[in-house]
Amino acid sequence: MKFNSRESFFKGLQADQGQPLVIAGPCSAESEEQVMQTAEALKQQHVHLFRAGIWKPRTRPGSFEGVGTKGLAWLARVKQELGLKVSTEVATAKHVEEALKHGIDVLWIGARTTVNPFAVQEIADALQGVNVPVLVKNPVNPDLALWIGALERIYRAGVTNLAAIHRGFSSYQKSKYRNVPLWQIPIELKAQYQDLPVIVDPSHIGGSRDLLFPISQKALDLGYDGVMIETHPRPDEALSDATQQVTPARLAEVLGQLQVRKTNYDDAELENRSEQLRLQIDAADHDIIAALARRMALVEQIGEYKKLNNVQVLQLERWKEIFRTRADWAEDAGVNAAFVEELYKLIHVESIRKQTQILDGV
Structure with a gap:
């Protein structure tokens, strides 16, 4: 696979390659007011990509599974009125069709979808001839081949503007993390595909807002290209993943604390x-x-x-x-x-x- 260069990926999102790419927004789009309020706050922080889940694949039925297609109009409004590029998760060909119809700039494939080659292929088929940037999260289980396989399927559909998102892996062992990072797996991915941008999702790795900074900093120390952090105006009232979301103000504090290391010695x-x-x-x-x-x-x-x-x-x-x-x-x-x-x-x-x-x- 020969991806577009990092420079091209960052340029497409109007980001400075010398600084981490910042993707932020609520876990779920809950209402038009909530989406706009969050986006307006993030616009002031120069976030590169606004994210919000429209369709939410939940582990068990009965929980909030997203507002569905109507939420895409809210993202379109964010794009039109605030000038922010917008992104959402897709899990089916129908999702892809609806997202593209509403002008969604970037799509991402979630961990529960990455684990299923049939679902990924369906998305890849829907993307034929449409070179929209696609972010691919690691599969739920620690399987590097499955992660690479999902990237390959999207790449073979003609999408060369790809990036990987490291969101951690499920584990039966007790851990302070919601999803254990297993850093060696994304490091091996980076070693095999040096042009592929890799972004950390500390919200899903940590499962707690207290872990956002240390996870994000470690990722940057390992040469990651950016962060995806879930942000909500009232996190404790969020309809999904409340404990791992932060206010836009707290996001600004986390981003302000992050240090970007030099790639080489100057002396x-x-x-x-x-x-x-x-x-x-x-x-x-x-x-x-x-x-x-x-x-x-x-x-x-x-x-x-x-x-x-x-x-x-x-x-x-x-x-x-x-x-x-x-x-x-x-x-x-x-x-x-x-x-x-x-x-x-x-x-x-x-x-x-x-x-x-x-x-x-x-």
Whole structure:
């Protein structure tokens, strides 16, 4: 896939590429008054794209599912009277048709739609011959291939003005986040498609207005291109996702606190010192891989002993001991224990694979 350049994407939204793209607006368009009140406040903050959900895919029936097509006229009014570009979520070909009919500038595909290739293809078919910018949120589950697949389907419809939105992933584990960020997944997406703008949605990742700033700042520190933040004139009265929305005034405070880092060093001496440290990191990585190779050779020897003695691969008590002691060793060494726990989960999976191959004679 060869996307339009970042410069082109930002230019289309009248944004300075040196600053983060700002997309803001209510989770749901609830009334014409609410939409206009929010948009007027955001216009003063030079928001690049006004967002509002018209159709809301809710987890359970009976909750507010959006005002439907009539809300598109409210977005058209925002565009006409305030000069703001407007955006909404589409989940069907009919949504696309109605949105384009009302002059919606940018469409986005939500996480619940991205997870369904049939739904994405239906949207792609409806976009044939219409090069409107499209934002694609990550799927609900942590599946990079599914995310890329959704982008590919839209791209093959002739839409080259694409961007990805990182809104976090569902997890069964208890977390301070509504949707855990799993930063490594969007980072891998950025590595594969360097021209693809990536925007963070801290509202859905955090699920709490208190987490908007730290999530947004971390995303910018990782080189993200912008933020999408849900904004409501009276957040506590919002008909959907009240806890993660902020007033326009609070949005201004969050945006004012954000720092945009430089992409490179300005000073040649600092660059030289940094390169020296990188060389040391390379050497340390070489040592780590050599140590892993030694460990896996020992694992294979244990696998041979288990095969000779007809012993099962998984020794649960031994695994519990490793999991506990390595975290303790990490803390003693000043290394994040949670990181080491995750690392050893991967090492254990590979150890099980190797020993299983030996026992099965593969």
